[in-house]
Amino acid sequence: MESSLLSNGPLWVAAGAAIVAALGAIGSGMGIGRTTAHAAGILSEKPELFGKMIVLMALPGTQGIYSLVIAFVIMQFFGFVGGNPQATPGQGFAILFVGLAVGLVEFKTALDQAHSSVGSIDLTGKRPEESGRAIILPALVETYAVIGLMTAFLLILWISSKPF
Numbered sequence: 001m002e003s004s005l006l007s008n009g010p011l012w013v014a015a016g017a018a019i020v021a022a023l024g025a026i027g028s029g030m031g032i033g034r035t036t037a038h039a040a041g042i043l044s045e046k047p048e049l050f051g052k053m054i055v056l057m058a059l060p061g062t063q064g065i066y067s068l069v070i071a072f073v074i075m076q077f078f079g080f081v082g083g084n085p086q087a088t089p090g091q092g093f094a095i096l097f098v099g100l101a102v103g104l105v106e107f108k109t110a111l112d113q114a115h116s117s118v119g120s121i122d123l124t125g126k127r128p129e130e131s132g133r134a135i136i137l138p139a140l141v142e143t144y145a146v147i148g149l150m151t152a153f154l155l156i157l158w159i160s161s162k163p164f
Contacts, residue, residue: 010085012092013078016099017071020152023103024067027110031060034114035121042125052124052131056117059138063110066149070102073153077160090164098155105148113141 005011035057043050072081074095079085087095120134 007089009087009089009092010078010080012089012096013074013085013087014080016092016095016097017074017080018099019096020067020074020099020103020106021071022067023100024070024106024110025064027107028061028064028067031063031110031114031117032057034111035060035117038118039121042121046125046128049124049128049131052128053121055135056120056124056138059117059135059142060110060114062142063106063113063145066145067103067106070099070149070152070156073156074099077156088163091159091162094159094164095156098152098159102148102152106145109141109145109148113138113145116141 039053039057043053075081078087078091078095116138120137123134123137124131
């Protein structure tokens, strides 16, 4: 039984897809929870700033979307979407590690972006005219989430083309 489990490439591919999706979703959920909780205090005194703060509150959610896209691409490339999953054990283990590595990037950048967004929410609360500049600060963190997304695409493409 153990040898069949270890040699089940599609199982490891599915695990990699699940891990990347879970880590990105958890990080985004935590990040949005932090930004919205912080913004609520400011909005209780200045509700007119809601439109200027909504993007800052939502920015940490992009990593969850990126992770879901990565999981879908993994499943598409290895036949899960069509109903005929195929992967060698080597491909499966490689995708498992891609899912873990990129999932950790998306998780961490979601939390870091939330931290930056909280500062930008404070800036917008004190100086609403600076809301445009305030968005740039957490958007800098977004760069690294996008790098994780692009790296995942390249690795998935390469791994899916190599029967190792």
